[in-house]
Amino acid sequence: MSETIETNCESPLPLTEKGLKTRQKLLATAEQIFGTKGYFNASVVDITQQANVAQGTFYNYFSSKQMIFEELVRQLSSDFRNEIRVEVAKATSAKEAQMIGFRTFFRWVKNHRHLYSIVQQAVLVDENLYRWYYERLAIGYVKGLQEAMDREEFERLDPETVAYCLMGISQFVGMRWVYWENQDVPECVLETMARFMFEGLEKKEKPECGREE
Template structure:
């Protein structure tokens, strides 16, 4: 069971000011959970850093778990929205894959706590962790099936390919962007794309 520390009650309707306050809490929560960790962090850490009264927090979220869960959902939603917008510019599915990797690496650079937060979800609520990746995979699978249907990619099991590609992006992003705090080197990106589209075996 996920941690429960709720204070039940009606939440403030999301007026324009309310939307801004709620978003500020989420942005600060991203920093707090990313640096302190879910179990060490408290609601007071979030409200103090956001300069918002602790009582106001409960107008928007009923518990620490709720804001953590919403943060993961928002990060996933915003990232997938960015991917869709950028990939729409691609001339073909191969270019779409390259754009997708680049968008992910840029996203990680601007949201470096993403790795830490998503990994924490395994211990907080495994369903959050699984859902995060399943949502990403769903978009990947759709694009891959379209590419296979058009004859641009080999007809392979789309879900298998999706998770393989996600793994490549995940670990390259972790190695260079998350650990080193830099852009993925051009040669690294080029070699990764060669691996994706041509494999590693000599022909």
């Protein structure tokens, strides 16, 4: 079965299996090019030469450099959200789901380190795309948090605010260890994240000797 995509032509171009592979090859190459050279320093020629694809073939799938960049951001977003969704479905509690989500994201981004620079470039290429990236990510967070609050597993707080707080944690912890250091997030860091999220910063008073609270 063939699929179609919208192009700069008047009618959509039918995509055979070979066409889908070529299109995906161009996207994978664009991920490397944009991640290393940057959007503004990269060109369609850079992408086609590294992908070993004719420049004319490129325009069968994408009308411009900006179009392939936008499609790349959307695909990266979709890919890691889908992977997180599959893994989180295995969780038996809301707390476990949060930690599985973090671990899955860190593992995924280790193999796609250019995600960080590509997303940050989006704010200059297309601010609406940049906003879409985070808003789309927040939707999944909000849904899961709302469900956990309804089950009384989490305190009832504004789920959107909590979602953006959790997104900030994953963004910067991943940047610190995965992007900057190119390593797995250490277990002690994951344990600190869990204690921070589920216990908070407030110092707990220890019970007096021989007494339990």
